[in-house]
Amino acid sequence: MPEKPKVAFYWCASCGGCEEAVVDLAEDILGVVNAVDIVLWPVAMDFKKKDIEARPDKSITVSFINGAIRTTEQEEWVRLLRRKSQFVISFGACANSGGIPGLANQFTREQILKFSYEDSPSVSNEAKTRPQASCQDEGHALSLPTLHNVVRSLDQVIEVEYTLPGCPPTPKLIAGAVTALLSGKLPPKGTVLSPDIALCEECPRKDSKPADLALAEFKRPHSSPIDPEKCLLAQGFTCMGPATRSGCEALCVKGNMPCTGCFGPTSRVRDQGAKYVSSVVSNIVPKDEAGIDAVLAGIPDPIGTFYRYGMPKSILRRKVDLS
Amino acid sequence: MRIGFYICHCGTNIAGTIDAAAVRDFAAELPGVAVSRDYKYMCSDPGQEMIVQDIRDNKLDRLVVAACSPSLHEETFRKAAAKGGMNSFFFQMVNIREHNAWVHEDKAAATQKAKDQVRAAITRVRFHKALEKKSVPVNANVLVVGGGIAGIHAALTLANAGKTVTLVERDSTIGGHMALFDKTFPTLDCAACILTPKMSAVKNHPNITLWTYSEVSKVEGYVGNYKVTVKRKTRYIKEDLCVGCLDCIEACVFKEPKFRDDFNQGLSKRKPVYMSFPQATPKLVTIDPETCIQLKTGKCRKSCAEACDRKAIDFELKDEMKELEVGAIILATGFSAFDPKRHAYYGYGRYPNVYSALEVERLVNASGPTNGEVVLRDGKHPKAIGIIHCVGSRDEHTNKWCSRVCCMYSLKLAHLLKEHTGAEIYDFYIDMRTPGKTYEEFYDRLLQEGVHFIRGRVAEVNDWAMTPEEEGKLVIRVEDTLAGFVRRIPVDMVVLSQGLEARKDAGDVRRLFNIGCGTEGFFQERHPKLAPVSTFADGIFIAGACQGPKDIPDTVAQAGAAAAEALALVDAGHVELEPNTSHVVEEECCGCKSCVPLCPYSAISFDEAKKKASINEVLCKGCGVCAAACPSGSIRQNLFEDEELFGEIEGVLS
Numbered sequence: 001m002p003e004k005p006k007v008a009f010y011w012c013a014s015c016g017g018c019e020e021a022v023v024d025l026a027e028d029i030l031g032v033v034n035a036v037d038i039v040l041w042p043v044a045m046d047f048k049k050k051d052i053e054a055r056p057d058k059s060i061t062v063s064f065i066n067g068a069i070r071t072t073e074q075e076e077w078v079r080l081l082r083r084k085s086q087f088v089i090s091f092g093a094c095a096n097s098g099g100i101p102g103l104a105n106q107f108t109r110e111q112i113l114k115f116s117y118e119d120s121p122s123v124s125n126e127a128k129t130r131p132q133a134s135c136q137d138e139g140h141a142l143s144l145p146t147l148h149n150v151v152r153s154l155d156q157v158i159e160v161e162y163t164l165p166g167c168p169p170t171p172k173l174i175a176g177a178v179t180a181l182l183s184g185k186l187p188p189k190g191t192v193l194s195p196d197i198a199l200c201e202e203c204p205r206k207d208s209k210p211a212d213l214a215l216a217e218f219k220r221p222h223s224s225p226i227d228p229e230k231c232l233l234a235q236g237f238t239c240m241g242p243a244t245r246s247g248c249e250a251l252c253v254k255g256n257m258p259c260t261g262c263f264g265p266t267s268r269v270r271d272q273g274a275k276y277v278s279s280v281v282s283n284i285v286p287k288d289e290a291g292i293d294a295v296l297a298g299i300p301d302p303i304g305t306f307y308r309y310g311m312p313k314s315i316l317r318r319k320v321d322l323s
Numbered sequence: 324m325r326i327g328f329y330i331c332h333c334g335t336n337i338a339g340t341i342d343a344a345a346v347r348d349f350a351a352e353l354p355g356v357a358v359s360r361d362y363k364y365m366c367s368d369p370g371q372e373m374i375v376q377d378i379r380d381n382k383l384d385r386l387v388v389a390a391c392s393p394s395l396h397e398e399t400f401r402k403a404a405a406k407g408g409m410n411s412f413f414f415q416m417v418n419i420r421e422h423n424a425w426v427h428e429d430k431a432a433a434t435q436k437a438k439d440q441v442r443a444a445i446t447r448v449r450f451h452k453a454l455e456k457k458s459v460p461v462n463a464n465v466l467v468v469g470g471g472i473a474g475i476h477a478a479l480t481l482a483n484a485g486k487t488v489t490l491v492e493r494d495s496t497i498g499g500h501m502a503l504f505d506k507t508f509p510t511l512d513c514a515a516c517i518l519t520p521k522m523s524a525v526k527n528h529p530n531i532t533l534w535t536y537s538e539v540s541k542v543e544g545y546v547g548n549y550k551v552t553v554k555r556k557t558r559y560i561k562e563d564l565c566v567g568c569l570d571c572i573e574a575c576v577f578k579e580p581k582f583r584d585d586f587n588q589g590l591s592k593r594k595p596v597y598m599s600f601p602q603a604t605p606k607l608v609t610i611d612p613e614t615c616i617q618l619k620t621g622k623c624r625k626s627c628a629e630a631c632d633r634k635a636i637d638f639e640l641k642d643e644m645k646e647l648e649v650g651a652i653i654l655a656t657g658f659s660a661f662d663p664k665r666h667a668y669y670g671y672g673r674y675p676n677v678y679s680a681l682e683v684e685r686l687v688n689a690s691g692p693t694n695g696e697v698v699l700r701d702g703k704h705p706k707a708i709g710i711i712h713c714v715g716s717r718d719e720h721t722n723k724w725c726s727r728v729c730c731m732y733s734l735k736l737a738h739l740l741k742e743h744t745g746a747e748i749y750d751f752y753i754d755m756r757t758p759g760k761t762y763e764e765f766y767d768r769l770l771q772e773g774v775h776f777i778r779g780r781v782a783e784v785n786d787w788a789m790t791p792e793e794e795g796k797l798v799i800r801v802e803d804t805l806a807g808f809v810r811r812i813p814v815d816m817v818v819l820s821q822g823l824e825a826r827k828d829a830g831d832v833r834r835l836f837n838i839g840c841g842t843e844g845f846f847q848e849r850h851p852k853l854a855p856v857s858t859f860a861d862g863i864f865i866a867g868a869c870q871g872p873k874d875i876p877d878t879v880a881q882a883g884a885a886a887a888e889a890l891a892l893v894d895a896g897h898v899e900l901e902p903n904t905s906h907v908v909e910e911e912c913c914g915c916k917s918c919v920p921l922c923p924y925s926a927i928s929f930d931e932a933k934k935k936a937s938i939n940e941v942l943c944k945g946c947g948v949c950a951a952a953c954p955s956g957s958i959r960q961n962l963f964e965d966e967e968l969f970g971e972i973e974g975v976l977s
Contacts, residue, residue: 196911197910197911197912197913198915198957199913200913200914200915201914206914206934211916211929212920213916213917213920214920241915242913242917242955243955265956266955266957268956268957269955269956270969275953275954275955275956278951278952279918279953279954280954282921282952283917
């Protein structure tokens with residue numbers, strides 16, 4: 001019996017949703033488990049770093065890595081996995097472009113630490129103690145990973161072969177990727193494993209979008225009723241669909257929520273947020289400054305809206321600390 | 324890749340500020356640069372020949388020239404590239420003159436900036452693709468908008484060249500402002516005598532369709548192939564039946580004229596059915612729906628219609644929309660005279676004997692409301708007349724520009740008023756501007772005729788007498804800047820020499836035809852020196868005072884130029900379109916329609932069957948709005964592809 005392909009799953013700065021997505025394969029996961037040997041899966045199985053270190057280089061067929069790179073430990077792990085793996089798949093929005101953790105790039109590391117350990121209303125820390133990279137406790141030397149200055153996407157740290165988009169990737173896309181890998185029918189390196197066309201293509205509300213958007217106001221889902229049939233952008237919700245890669249089958253829209261852009265841009269676009277702003281703002285009705293400002297007041301958090309998943313990979317990338 | 328780089332000295336225009344040799348040596352070291360040279364005048368024949376020869380000898384496949392603005396010489400170097408056997412669009416021009424040498428003084432910094440600009444172009448040009456210009460056929464017909472002397476002259480010139488011309492005029496007659504004048508400066512020949520033959524020539528020309536009382540309401544299409552919709556307002560007259568006998572006017576239920584006669588600047592009255600003036604062309608009456616009882620209430624005994632033995636009057640007629648297809652359009656929509664009420668301190672509208680210059684043109688006109696007798700609104704004949712220049716010209720508070728014609732027409736009116744009345748004429752000017760053939764001689768003549776010229780901007784016109792001689796007079800207060808003191812000059816009549824300004828609706832017209840206008844509202848020519856009658860919309864030309872104040876000789880000259888430009892376009896039979904257009908990559912377009920409403924040229928449509936956007940590349944002007952706005956990056960613009968632009972940015976920043 002030939003040896004089964006070896007698969008690793010690893011998580012970095014992420015919420016765990018991508019792990020859930022793997023579990024969401026439901027009974028399909030049994031087929032996967034049968035076909036492969038899982039050599040690392042911290043969320044479900046107990047392996048140690050030294051187990052991986054002990055493996056020969058390139059002995060793992062594929063590593064699925066989710067989460068952004070925030071800490072020194074995460075960087076160490078992904079470099080290790082890169083060395084041991086034939087393929088690395090960047091799994092989910094955080095690994096692909098920084099995701100929600102990437103929004104931390106709006107602040108400097110010092111701002112983050114100060115807020116988290118000193119200023120946050122729920123913190124009581126009069127001594128202003130902060131985590132240290134190393135310390136002594138009852139004669140034992142302890143160490144902790146430290147935060148990098150910025151959050152990076154996986155491909156800003158190591159080379160990746162393929163990208164599975166989504167927050168999280170859908171079971172269908174995961175199954176497709178795994179099948180392709182197991183069957184050896186691999187697309188060209190660097191491929192994002194979902195269609196390279198924007199979401200409107202597969203949106204059930206596409207036909208309800210008017211030729212002239214004429215946006216007179218922006219609304220937010222928590223404070224305005226949402227028509228379940230009509231194009232969300234036409235209703236004034238900042239649906240990111242036109243600037244977002246398809247492949248999710250318009251899951252959020254089908255759930256009557258606007259697309260927030262988790263699949264990232266198409267291959268032609270360098271900066272998803274900038275592209276979206278350029279498109280949508282051009283379709284605002286008022287042409288005078290005061291009128292435009294009034295409409296834009298409906299978007300109180302532009303970075304959180306337009307760069308929700310992609311700040312580290314955008315042209316904005318990070319806050320620069322000039323102090 | 325083998326790039327040829329050339330930097331032009333432009334005499335000292337560039338080399339006086341930028342170290343051309345240093346830029347040349349810098350470029351020579353950049354990756355891919357096979358040839359790097361500097362030359363005194365790259366646009367000269369030897370300069371171009373150097374490029375051609377280098378392309379052949381050194382097998383160059385990209386060309387970068389650092390020189391002046393692309394709007395001047397891009398085409399020159401594209402042709403040189405083509406002559407050398409290279410695709411013209413493998414060329415990139417760097418503007419180191421207007422964008423650099425002319426705006427900087429620090430030579431070292433300017434040279435560094437030039438290096439950055441050059442590196443940007445050299446980085447970008449690698450990504451250039453071979454492109455071809457598209458050729459489209461041209462419709463040979465021409466539309467002329469505006470029936471003043473400019474439109475008349477342009478239409479006749481084109482018609483005489485055998486082109487089919489449609490002349491659209493908003494008013495009920497052609498003739499424009501010139502039809503108001505009695506005589507024209509500096510020759511004092513009779514305006515009607517030189518204008519009306521041209522008006523009837525337009526009417527009778529087999530190649531001209533004359534649509535008066537009509538307005539262009541929609542313009543679609545592109546150079547060589549415009550589709551224009553014209554609204555033909557009804558006069559309530561069957562135009563083919565009316566012979567202009569005027570019996571209907573005589574028969575109108577209003578026995579006396581009661582309504583403002585616009586043609587006579589309100590100095591006389593007209594009836595609801597009217598003809599502007601006896602030589603109106605076409606010779607048709609018009610019924611004014613604002614004042615006609617039948618049209619307003621439907622309750623009139625319609626004596627006019629009864630009086631018409633040809634049964635030409637029909638109150639049921641409706642406006643018509645007509646479509647026409649033309650290859651070129653000439654806009655000759657003229658000017659508005661400044662409203663002197665805006666200068667409250669000159670008393671226009673408050674003192675009856677303060678007149679606008681246009682009113683005086685009618686007063687002195689032999690066929691005007693007084694048959695040329697200068698009689699004031701109070702029935703008196705003036706013994707002293709003051710003419711005030713620059714009313715609505717050269718004024719910070721209203722219009723800053725010089726209206727060019729006012730000095731000369733003021734001199735003309737001074738002459739005519741003196742001739743008609745024998746009055747003392749006082750002419751108040753800031754500077755006497757008479758730059759034209761035999762214009763200065765005309766000024767000399769007026770000096771000899773005894774007109775009193777007073778140099779100074781008039782402060783005020785009022786009727787507050789301070790001395791017995793001023794009783795019952797208008798007093799002009801002015802600082803006489805030559806004599807050096809403030810004067811009070813009592814007169815019976817004041818003439819305000821109104822400046823020229825853009826028509827109130829020039830902005831709407833500009834948008835309708837998709838051309839530009841300057842801050843002062845006049846239509847923008849493509850280049851003030853080298854393309855004075857062209858606009859940024861290909862195939863649309865401008866002539867006359869719609870482009871800026873000008874007198875009749877200049878207007879006619881410009882109209883001839885516009886006609887020649889239009890002729891050159893439509894006679895060529897086809898036109899080449901710049902390939903800097905955008906296109907939708909169909910398999911990438913998700914059909915989000917974001918781009919559709921943004922196109923200023925209506926070039927983007929949504930294909931409902933395919934559910935994709937589609938760009939008509941013939942309509943596309945290459946503005947790039949859609950390519951920038953496409954949220955999925957599925958619209959590409961030739962010469963502005965992402966890698967080209969990012970290459971340029973990286974080049975300038977690295």
